[in-house]
Amino acid sequence: MNQEELFKNVISHSKEYGFIFQSSEIYDGLSAVYDYGQLGVELKKNLRDFWWKSMVQMHANIVGIDAAIFMHPTTWKASGHVDAFNDPLIDNKDSKKRYRADVLIEDYIAKINAKADKEVEKAKAKFGESFDEVLYRQTNTRVLESINKAAQIEARFKEALEQNNLEEVRQIIIDCEIACPISGTKNWTEVRQFNLMFSTQIGSLSEDSNTIYLRPETAQGIFVNYLNVQKTGRMKIPFGIAQTGKAFRNEIVARQFIFRMREFEQMEMQFFVRPGTEMEWYHYWKDTRMKWHQALGLGENKHKFHDHLKLAHYANAACDIEFEFPFGFKELEGIHSRTDFDLKKHESFSGKKLQYFDPELNESYVPYVVETSIGLDRLFLAVMSQAYMEEKLEDGTSRVVLSIPYALAPIKAAILPLVNKDGLPEKADEIVNLLKYDFNVATEAKDAIGKRYRRNDAIGTPFCITVDYDTMENNTVTIRNRDTMTQERVAISDLWTILNRDVSVSNLLKKC
Ligand code: ATP
Numbered sequence: 001m002n003q004e005e006l007f008k009n010v011i012s013h014s015k016e017y018g019f020i021f022q023s024s025e026i027y028d029g030l031s032a033v034y035d036y037g038q039l040g041v042e043l044k045k046n047l048r049d050f051w052w053k054s055m056v057q058m059h060a061n062i063v064g065i066d067a068a069i070f071m072h073p074t075t076w077k078a079s080g081h082v083d084a085f086n087d088p089l090i091d092n093k094d095s096k097k098r099y100r101a102d103v104l105i106e107d108y109i110a111k112i113n114a115k116a117d118k119e120v121e122k123a124k125a126k127f128g129e130s131f132d133e134v135l136y137r138q139t140n141t142r143v144l145e146s147i148n149k150a151a152q153i154e155a156r157f158k159e160a161l162e163q164n165n166l167e168e169v170r171q172i173i174i175d176c177e178i179a180c181p182i183s184g185t186k187n188w189t190e191v192r193q194f195n196l197m198f199s200t201q202i203g204s205l206s207e208d209s210n211t212i213y214l215r216p217e218t219a220q221g222i223f224v225n226y227l228n229v230q231k232t233g234r235m236k237i238p239f240g241i242a243q244t245g246k247a248f249r250n251e252i253v254a255r256q257f258i259f260r261m262r263e264f265e266q267m268e269m270q271f272f273v274r275p276g277t278e279m280e281w282y283h284y285w286k287d288t289r290m291k292w293h294q295a296l297g298l299g300e301n302k303h304k305f306h307d308h309l310k311l312a313h314y315a316n317a318a319c320d321i322e323f324e325f326p327f328g329f330k331e332l333e334g335i336h337s338r339t340d341f342d343l344k345k346h347e348s349f350s351g352k353k354l355q356y357f358d359p360e361l362n363e364s365y366v367p368y369v370v371e372t373s374i375g376l377d378r379l380f381l382a383v384m385s386q387a388y389m390e391e392k393l394e395d396g397t398s399r400v401v402l403s404i405p406y407a408l409a410p411i412k413a414a415i416l417p418l419v420n421k422d423g424l425p426e427k428a429d430e431i432v433n434l435l436k437y438d439f440n441v442a443t444e445a446k447d448a449i450g451k452r453y454r455r456n457d458a459i460g461t462p463f464c465i466t467v468d469y470d471t472m473e474n475n476t477v478t479i480r481n482r483d484t485m486t487q488e489r490v491a492i493s494d495l496w497t498i499l500n501r502d503v504s505v506s507n508l509l510k511k512c
Contacts, residue, residue: 004326021035044377051376059240076197087102087252090104092183101166112150113146114328115146116147215248216248286335298383304321305321332374337370386403387460402459407505409503416452420446449466
């Protein structure tokens with residue numbers, strides 16, 4: 001199964017088993033909007049809870065809030081979103097398709113770098129143990145050519161972005177001979193800026209001042225509340241405020257399933273620090289967040305840092321944590337040192353002081369902010385695409401298994417009566433009643449037991465607990481492990497302890 005097939009399979013599997021549905025499907029769907037089904041909502045909630053616990057519960061100096069989606073319209077003037085939250089767009093005149101100009105160029109650069117990596121891989125396979133990758137990259141002409149070409153385009157692109165030179169961005173597309181993937185032609189329009197915020201009206205219509213926006217990020221709800229939280233929570237700098245919630249962006253390149261949606265969920269944390277210490281905290285949060293991702297066990301070398309070429313108007317350092325999705329390495333989380341930009345702007349637009357009195361320094365200042373911002377839907381996609389596996393078994397059959405980390409699995413254990421009679425279903429219900437207070441468990445009596453095992457493998461259930469005739473005699477059951485498929489006979493009275501040992505989220509939290 002190549003990566004393209006994997007991605008297609010993840011999408012169809014997500015629908016078939018009730019993880020993700022296209023929004024309003026009966027009306028042919030709404031582009032780049034998705035609904036989470038009965039299993040998807042559980043996985044999403046578990047991911048959110050894991051993030052929340054690792055941020056809020058595990059850090060004495062981080063608290064959470066839940067701000068409203070609607071905010072005073074001046075918020076978005078102050079934050080710069082009204083004037084500068086734009087994407088550079090370009091249309092292909094033949095296919096009439098619209099693209100983000102920056103994405104076209106970045107994909108092109110990634111392709112050139114991938115070509116160099118391929119050469120290196122080939123040489124590695126050829127020379128084996130004695131291969132010196134660093135030397136090869138520095139000396140092989142074909143590799144050098146690709147690396148230099150990519151670096152040159154990158155430098156030119158960076159300069160064009162910094163100068164906001166849209167003509168030059170277009171010229172790079174022309175010079176690189178980038179073609180529209182649909183029409184195959186290089187017949188491009190000018191590059192234009194397009195604002196990504198959705199707007200609507202509050203209260204009575206018509207007056208201009210009644211226009212409000214659906215928040216394009218959750219961060220501003222934290223900034224405008226930072227003093228409320230600091231004062232009422234008696235927080236001392238450095239401290240953080242965490243929030244999860246919906247954000248909305250009128251994305252133009254609306255593809256790649258739940259990777260880029262128009263309505264999505266963010267999990268953000270703003271960490272307020274003393275000015276001058278922000279770089280120290282920026283590096284702290286880079287390390288901490290990378291460790292968090294690795295605790296999920298999605299595989300080694302699946303994550304990497306990518307420093308931003310062009311810093312956003314509010315940042316003095318920024319990077320992404322990228323994940324290797326089936327369509328390549330792409331942004332999963334952003335870590336930004338946002339300086340005092342946002343708070344200072346809110347001070348000037350609101351006319352209210354947003355200073356913190358630092359008792360240790362005996363002075364007041366506007367704190368600096370380091371932010372970690374991750375898309376919950378992208379994390380969901382990362383987990384699904386890494387978990388989906390098609391396995392050939394020893395007996396010649398095959399199975400699909402979702403190897404979701406146990407603690408995050410939608411259902412932790414399926415309690416399965418071997419047959420649907422002779423008191424076995426009632427015994428299964430008893431076990432459900434024993435476990436349901438602490439674990440999300442399910443019971444299922446329909447179909448042959450093998451078929452039920454396969455179904456539970458396909459939805460990522462770590463354990464299948466089977467009730468058979470021996471259970472009725474001696475109160476023992478078999479417990480089958482999703483990954484190893486081995487079965488063990490255990491006492492019903494031990495089930496709680498076994499589940500608690502293996503599916504508890506504290507296993508993940510301890511690795512962070
Ligand atoms: P991109 O460059 O991919 O558009 P971004 O840099 O605009 O992303 P941020 O503004 O840093 O993204 O938002 C923080 C996080 O929110 C991202 O790392 C991503 O996980 C998530 N996110 C942003 N836009 C979307 C979207 N349209 N759909 C799903 N998740 C998103």
